[in-house]
Amino acid sequence: MRSGNLNTPADLVELDGQLRPGVLDWLWVGIRSKESAEPPAATGLRAPAKVTVRAWWHEDLRAGRYVRTADRLLLIDDVRDFTGQRAEVVITCSELAGTPGEYRPLEGVPTPCRVHLTHEAPYRDELGQTTDYRTRAEVALIEVGRPQPDDQLVVGGTLYNVIAYADDSDDGVVRGLWLEKV
Structure with a gap:
């Protein structure tokens, strides 16, 4: 080399x-x-x-x-x-690789992060039935840790509240979140 x-x-x-x-x-x-x-x-x-x-x-x-x-x-x-x-x-x-964003924890210092957004992602109930379509985000644990409900993400100038984890989405590297536009 x-x-x-x-x-x-x-x-x-x-x-x-x-x-x-x-x-x-x-x-x-x-x-x-x-x-x-x-x-x-x-x-x-x-x-x-x-x-x-x-x-x-x-x-x-x-x-x-x-x-x-x-x-x-x-x-x-x-x-x-x-x-x-x-x-x-x-x-x-x-x-x-994702869109540049900013993670804003409810308590703590905002930090830059990468975010992958999926608009109109199917939201399923406990029986696996699609009940709604919501905004889903993926973030890297190395950049944001484990976000909690009521934390916020800013992506492309749009502010989102974290409303819940996307079930079974944490693989130790990436975590899925359900978001609601503010």
Whole structure:
């Protein structure tokens, strides 16, 4: 690997048990999207196309952690040391890409975040029957923790109240929320 290809400064970040991001270290990386004929359209916060990241070997690089640059947030899916000599690694990542927004907790400091909105998403009752259509959002836990009802999101200049969790949507990386426009 040529060091000139590692031209992007990044933080290596981990989500702790209290759902707070902790920066483990910083590193230089090279980021490029994997070749694909035409990636499908995004249906959530996770972009459907994988991203390849190259870096020098680092003992803290492992699946489930994040590579955060000035404008990108990448979830590490896999780390491969092809040489076996702890020199260079190739990392496969899922990109968390959404609309820039701001999370406003009821108590706390507003923070920037990425949001994926779905307007007119089917809202189902406990029997699985569609009873209504509402605005659904997906947010990254590493950026906002676990939002509570009555917290707010600002997306595209529009203010939304969080009214409930989207059932079974928290996978440890992304959480779904039901929103109501203010």
